[in-house]
Amino acid sequence: MDLLNGTYSIQGIPALDIAKQFGTPLYVYDADKIGQQIKNLKNAFSGADVNVKYAAKALTNISILKLIRKNGAGIEVVSLQEAHIALKAGFTPTEIVFTPSGVDFSEIVEGVSLGLGINLDNLSVLQKFGEKYKNTYPCGIRLNPHIMAGGNLKISTGHSNSKFGISVQQIDLIKDIVKTHDVKIRGLHVHTGSEITETDVFLKMADVLFSVANDFPDLKFIDFGSGFKVAYKEGDKVTNVNDVGAQLTKIFNEFCQHYGRKLELWVEPGKYIVSESGTLLVQANVVKATPTVTFVGVNSGLNHLIRPMMYEAYHHIVNVSNPAAPEKVYTVVGYICETDTFGADRKLSEVREGDILALKNAGAYGFSMSSNYNSRPRPAEVMVINGQAKLIRERETLEDIMKRQIEIDV
Template sequence: MSLRPLSLALLLLAPALLRAADPTLHEALVAVRADKAGDPAVARVLQGLASAHGTPLYVYDQAHIRGQVASLKAAFAPRFPKLRVLYALKANTNPSIIGLLKGEGLGAEVVSLGEIEWALRTGYKGSEIMFTSSSKNPAELRRAIALGAVLNVDSLDELGQVRDEARRQKKQARISFRVNPGVDPHTIHQINTGITESKFGLHLQDGIALRAYEQAKAMPEIRIEGLHCHIGSQITETEGYTLTAKKMLAFVKELKDKLGLRLAFVDLGGGLGIPYKDGQAVMSPEDLARALEPIWKEGVAAAGYEPTLWLEPGRFFVGGSGFVLVRVNTVKQTPVKTFVNVDAGFNTLMRPILYQAYHRVRVLGKSADPVTVDIAGDVCETGDILAEARTLPRAAAGDLLAILDAGAYGFSMASEYNSRPMPAELLVDGNRVRVIRRRGGFGDIFRNTGK
């Protein structure tokens, strides 16, 4: 992986020459978010990136990530003095992104052995990692217990396996239980994880979660540290969180009253949404912190002690920072619609086909002659439509498009389907850019095949 800094001077070697008065790379990305992609100067700057590094191309704005972290801390830290914020690695596992967020003081929330190893490679200690998965395999349990990570236990079956592995290692496993609070936060069904029918967590109802804590308390191989829930992703209203917080804090009191347990932390998960459409209103960290504050104070007063509040956003930190730059291959007029065919598909950005997710699209350097089109990918599947029925400036072969808000669940979900190599990833810092993942090649596709 090359981390060699590139300045704008080097980009002058690209066909799209930049000018002294052009915006910085960061300013160009901000302009695209602000729907000013038609500005020729903005287009020149991003054409320079695409010419130097090829397309499709993931580009992340470091300043945006830092700003998101700062906004969450500013909202929560004054209201919740006992606070710990973690980053949910599954949103974006590039080690440079992980390292950036570690540098901001965030812990690591992981869901696989691979993510555990990424966290370790970027400098996290095992004690700084929470391992959450509803289906952990023996190797994952073995590694997490050996490292001293917090295991977020999802079932009684798993609790028994954790106990047995801790006994083999002659260690005491640190655990929390993931609780299913039975709350619907009104988000996309596939990422709605707190509803009763979800596969995640031990239900509060019928005393299921209480019995799990009771059993764990009796196991000398287990050290109970906390309580966890996560009700979903891309949540845009506070109501789901406030209802969940009430249930969780009532359970904190129940655990103390009935089992004598005092928890080190209560984790309310992540899931804070971001705007995917121009003008879309979503709750801010300030909105959420303000709504949770009185519930938290009342709950800890009733419990008689205050655990540390843990939060673990992913998308919120990195989603809006990411752009996918793609080239137009052809424009195709059919009797029913116009397709703008680009050099990326759901192998590059899966969210549209997986969730019918909406991503804003900008045509760089053009603002006139609007037409309604479908942005079609290059994967040989009918459903490979990245954006449907969008009114955009008329594009032509060779034009550059920017797909917005691709910093979360973008590259981390990408694949080599149709034998297409993986795109490169860049991190922009002001007027500098680093290659934080080189573009894949056919050697990567053919690896491990013996051919």
């Protein structure tokens, strides 16, 4: 969303016009931004045979997935449902890697039946996989590198107490299972968390992977996960993907020479690709002045965007209806019967009841984590593509919420 001639616009279309056409609350995605982010990553890692695998859990709308595939990325899924949506979006099974955590083994079996790439993240499942498939179906291993990284403990996934991955300290147990059942390991994978700004963290991950890779002679890829941080507010420190790409590809290529053949370098960005493309448009229902705080209550809440309450995440808020007015300090809250603060003590252009506010950087983990809490329907979704705003998900209704309920005599 850009300021164009004093009007907040997406690809030149005023946000107010989009809100008027489709109503609020409304998720709006900029297709150009998604394509540019994929291009940025491919350029950053151009020194190696890079394979960008979009982490689908960030945003799974089928039209978004089709756009991502059109821009040359593969996809990483964490559930069979995500895998089926990806297949419907046109991804081939070989373009999909399935990296679940804590699932019943039957899901792994179904993933194999679909022809997906499989990454395993615990010894029990690796044992069952080896017993069932032996050397007939290759798989990858997700390792826990025991590296603390990321902007929030809740989204840090590579430390020693994380549920994700097989501890690198258990590498001998992995090798025993692989040897016993002649399992073909095609890839090694780590993902240490989200919002990593330090290049050194990725280099440490590389050291961990390279230190064990020679024990697996059938590798096709090494997967460094993601965690690339984007800016949520002015002055935010972000991941320098060009620096990460340059340094990581250098040592990766050196490792490949030592390994004896070229491998693919994988990254799995989710937030990096879609976060900045997304805007949540909401309407100010009430402006409530108290002796200590002036609240703006909007027609949305943690049921639509839970990140501020779950992670204390920051989303920049703009009054797109009254952008030139003098600024005042407000606390923007939702309409849920729960504390659901979108932003406290924010300087906004004067807000009037009925004004449209924009919550920026809402493309990742916004709609995908939404719910029907308080029996509220989820919002519609729109993609702006080629200068046109197109509906890609209808707004839910009460009938949608009631559809699966069964009323019995009591």
